[in-house]
Amino acid sequence: PGPLLAGKRGLVMGVANDRSIAWGIARVLAGQGADLAFTYQGEAFGRRAIPLAESVGSKIIVPCDVSDLDSVDKVFEEIKKTWGSLDFIVHALAFSDRRELHGRYADTTRDNFVNTMVISCFSFTEIAKRAAELMPNGGSLLTLTYGGATRWVPSYNVMGVAKAALEASVRYLAADLGPQGIRVNAVSAGPMRTLAGAGISDARVIFNYQRDHSPLRRTPTLDEVGGSALYLLSDMGGAVTGEVHFVDCGYSTVAMPTLEALKE
Ligand code: NAD
Numbered sequence: 001p002g003p004l005l006a007g008k009r010g011l012v013m014g015v016a017n018d019r020s021i022a023w024g025i026a027r028v029l030a031g032q033g034a035d036l037a038f039t040y041q042g043e044a045f046g047r048r049a050i051p052l053a054e055s056v057g058s059k060i061i062v063p064c065d066v067s068d069l070d071s072v073d074k075v076f077e078e079i080k081k082t083w084g085s086l087d088f089i090v091h092a093l094a095f096s097d098r099r100e101l102h103g104r105y106a107d108t109t110r111d112n113f114v115n116t117m118v119i120s121c122f123s124f125t126e127i128a129k130r131a132a133e134l135m136p137n138g139g140s141l142l143t144l145t146y147g148g149a150t151r152w153v154p155s156y157n158v159m160g161v162a163k164a165a166l167e168a169s170v171r172y173l174a175a176d177l178g179p180q181g182i183r184v185n186a187v188s189a190g191p192m193r194t195l196a197g198a199g200i201s202d203a204r205v206i207f208n209y210q211r212d213h214s215p216l217r218r219t220p221t222l223d224e225v226g227g228s229a230l231y232l233l234s235d236m237g238g239a240v241t242g243e244v245h246f247v248d249c250g251y252s253t254v255a256m257p258t259l260e261a262l263k264e
Helices: 021-031 043-055 069-082 110-132 157-180 203-213 222-233 259-263
Strands: 009-013 035-040 060-063 088-091 139-145 182-189 244-247
Touching: 009 021, 021 035, 021 043, 021 088, 021 222, 035 043, 035 069, 043 060, 060 069, 069 110, 088 110, 088 222, 110 139, 110 157, 139 157, 139 222, 157 182, 182 222, 222 244
Parallel strands: 009 035, 009 088, 035 060, 088 139, 139 182, 182 244
Antiparallel strands: none
């Protein structure tokens, strides 16, 4: 068989640099023949993101800050004008005030709660609605989440609450868009060393704990997250929708540290 995404066109949102999960996914998708459009958050992010997008031959590279809905609309106008239709979306972006990714969730402010929810959760719904209008032949939408959505993780705080809402929106969007042949899924990645990851207080401690207590005793690579995204975005995952797929070296399946660690 030929490349899995030959002739498919997709939008990738969330490349900040070459460590971004969005970039790890984009690399794999481009390697399977996909034609990719990219958004970057603004000029400063563009300095790193634009050359990366160009390196995989992208012709549509546009700024987009999801807190500004006009900039979201412009992305879809550009895609409609240039491509006419779309096959998939990768939504790999999130934001919260780093001063609140620290200490107690109970101390979250109303402003940061709303901002975190709008950028990290509701943007996926706004994007899904616009993408679906360009998917007359069906499609696949993917977002990124983390295990802190369903179980407490220190410092993850309001981001955990936003990811729980994001995972719920995956299920609701899957039901809404399923009749049009559009699938909606999330990849729940283990901890990765990225810009966003570093915003969480004591990220290194959490990273090391999860690495040492996963069945595989490591964390996922960008290529592995990309491979799982490829499965969900291509026809290989054709009957999968409304799912949160863990790519975390098995961490989500264990309830306790290893016996060796418990006995220490
Ligand atoms: P990253 O810093 O490389 O990417 C985050 C992206 O979000 C950046 O490109 C940034 O520009 C974008 N962004 C933030 N606010 C935005 C806005 N208002 N408008 C448009 N874009 C905005 O970090 P990453 O770890 O690759 O994050 C990608 C996704 O993966 C996020 O949803 C994150 O929560 C999720 N995730 C990360 C980890 C991890 O450990 N790093 C684990 C699981 C899930």
